[in-house]
Amino acid sequence: MPKHPRSSPNAIRTIEVLAFPAVQLLDVTGPVQVFVSANDLVANAGGTPPYRLKLVTQGDEGVMSSAGVALTASPLSRHGEPLDTLLVAGGPGVEAAAASPVFVDWVRQRSTRAHRVASVCTGAFLLAAAGLLEGRRAVTHWKDCTRLAQRYPSVRVEPDPIFVRDGPIWTSAGVTAGIDLALALVEEDLGRSVALAVARHLVVFLKRPGGQAQFSATLALQAAEDRFGALHDWINDHLSDDLSLSALAEQAGMSERSFSRHYAEVTGQTPARAVERLRVEAARRLLSESGTPVKRISQRCGFGSEETMRRSFLRLLAVTPQDYRSRFTF
Structure with missing residues (x-):
């Protein structure tokens, strides 16, 4: 041109x-x-x-x-x-x-x-x-x-x-x-x-936070509901528990190696990354729908600390939990 x-x-x-x-x-x-x-x-x-x-x-x-x-x-x-x-x-x-x-x-x-x-x-x-x-x-x-x-x-x-x-x-x-x-x-x-x-x-953002990868990954998890829907439901009910690879594989009734391979094939991401995304998704809802302190949300969602949750939000959404709350809370 x-x-x-x-x-x-x-x-x-x-x-x-x-x-x-x-x-x-x-x-x-x-x-x-x-x-x-x-x-x-x-x-x-x-x-x-x-x-x-x-x-x-x-x-x-x-x-x-x-x-x-x-x-x-x-x-x-x-x-x-x-x-x-x-x-x-x-x-x-x-x-x-x-x-x-x-x-x-x-x-x-x-x-x-x-x-x-x-x-x-x-x-x-x-x-x-x-x-x-x-x-x-x-x-x-x-x-x-x-x-x-x-x-x-x-x-x-x-x-x-x-x-x-x-x-x-x-x-x-x-x-x-x-x-x-x-x-x-x-x-x-x-x-x-x-x-x-x-x-x-x-009624839209002039510049919305994050990129489209955050949506594609979440949709990939939703697309895997036929295979791993029950596991995702269990994860969401146990976000503050041990969600290590061994714990997830046991819940899915598979060996760790087989579970890792099949899960990645279906969702396009590792089990650890999926857990992180589900925790971020739960934290997003609590931030926008409740006045629960950020520290308490980080514990309830299994991050362990505010700093860990902050790093996950920045990595996946390109925004901090505090900024997310200020933008999405009415």
Whole structure:
């Protein structure tokens, strides 16, 4: 991509959102609502709405989302038209879109006119197919990071961030991370105060703590319920007890070696790491739903000390227990 000068703070920025058949609905509507809310806030303050939004797709009949909701869209713009931001959505239809010469060529050509290019969720695959992620850092939905890295070895895939910026290219993690990315774009354009006002209006974080790895690991445990659900229930009832490998293997009725191997195969993590995550999850609930002192919570959840719990929170959530409580307690 050629370098383009940063647009004027008072300029009206054209944002084109690319959709395709079976696009993920929230990948489109989440970021769009952020920009629309920014327009409303600026207009209500007597200013000129800063964004001009345009949903585009191939053809002139709109596009059907994977949710079965039809979206009205304009035909793909001509390559030479000026553009501030190109935003590529993701969804189940991205494989077909990334294999379509029409979509790939249009993204490649349209990016040369854009001040910046961004993707939501698996939209990163379309950017990669167009060659825009070559040698760049990028992220996509946690369950697709490995696939993106294998298919495009030159892309430096980072599985944890909510979004990644590498020069003029922005990529975001799964689905709702598109809202986080859009808020970051608004902050870059209009400043922190406007972005924070939009976040408050939408009742979301301007910058949420932690990365998407915390969600993927927890979901992996949930996906293992058929095999280890009873064990997880037992762990949650005995968080302050001995949860060593030998204790877990005995509870599961398996040898330590067999248990370690099967558990890692099913959940993608070691038993010790899973115990830590379950303890953090329990502590999160107590921090947000009760006034129990942090020291007492650390003991009840089996951390043994506040410092041990603090290190686990920082490692898994990138936030201390005290900060978590202040952010999530109403």
